[in-house]
Amino acid sequence: MAKQKGIIPLVGTIGGINFYYLNGKPVARVAGGGFNGTAIKTKASMRRVRENGSEFGHCSRVNKAYRMALRPFYTQHKFTFFHSRLMTLFTNLKKLDTDSVRGARQVFKGLETDAGKRLLLDFTYTPDCKPELVLPFNYSMDWPTYTLNIPEFNIAHVPFITGATHIALQFGILDFNFETLDSALHLAAPLVLAKDFSGTSLGFTPVTAPTGLGLQLAVMGVRYYQEVDGVLYVLNAKEGVGISVFSIKN
Structure with missing residues (x-):
């Protein structure tokens, strides 16, 4: 090339x-x-290609379902290379499946390991807007009530991007089955804070509770807004929308 x-x-x-x-x-x-289609399907020398293709297809299906499940956190916004970075995540998770033969390894098997859960928890969804940096506070997750608490909050420590007058915090529990790809997102009421917000603690509890479809993820989304004549307008700058998984239920 x-x-x-x-x-x-x-x-x-x-x-x-x-x-x-x-x-x-x-x-x-x-x-x-390029490879000949018939050769790929039949030749013994193409076995590794077939295995890689099968696993790639599996990871692609997981990728699409997962992105769609997270969609409410970034409605009307596009992230650069979001699909490809998630493919790297799911490919690495698939590699942790040591029970299945090559060509049949699956993401959900990788997530049954502690290493897999750590990969999912540490993954950076939005490099240009990391919620853990936007909200640089200690937090606690109470899984029995599905409540995320930020007991020592100070708006002065929240970075605001250029033009922003408000920040919206959207918390939810994503109940996602990585085997069947069934999912349900349980959202708390969004919290919109102005730069002069004076509260010292925050708490988020979803309106509905998960039913146990699969792995339960505590997800935080942040978006910046600008107030003009009393109306809030979303800022779709690349650093204006962020998503992060704060906790995973064991």
């Missing part, structure tokens, strides 16, 4: 060379060289 140089980048196939864009940059490579 080579980079294109010139005033007008090309797109298409010319003289056996494919011209296209990769991550916004014009590149070129020799056309062809």
Whole structure:
């Protein structure tokens, strides 16, 4: 693969060379060289390719279902490379499945391990807006009541992005079955705070309780708003929307 140089980048196939864009940059490579579909399905030498393809498809299905389950936290917003970064997470979780043969390893098996739960808990969903940095406080999760408490809150320690006058905090419990891909999201009432908020503690409890579909995740979402003439407008800057898993029920 080579980079294109010139005033007008090309797109298409010319003289056996494919011209296209990769991550916004014009590149070129020799056309062809792909695997033959029949060979992939039948040849013994293609067994590893078939195994990788099967597991990739599985991780893709988990990825789509999981992103859709989290969608209420980032409605009308697009994250750069969100899909690809989640694919890395689910691929690594799948690798922790030591019970299944290669080609049949599954994400949910990886999440049955302590290492898998740690990977899920430590994953950075939104690098440009990390809720744990936006809310740099100690918190406690009371799983019997599904309540997240921030007992020592101070709005002065919350960073506000340019133009923001308010921040909205959305807490919820995502009940997600990584085997069947069934899910339910149980949300608390959103809390919208102005820069001059004077409260010293926060508490969030979902309106409905999970029924035990699968793994239960305590998720916090943050979004910034700007008030104009008494109306709040969401700021969709890349650093204006954040998601994080704060806790996982054991």
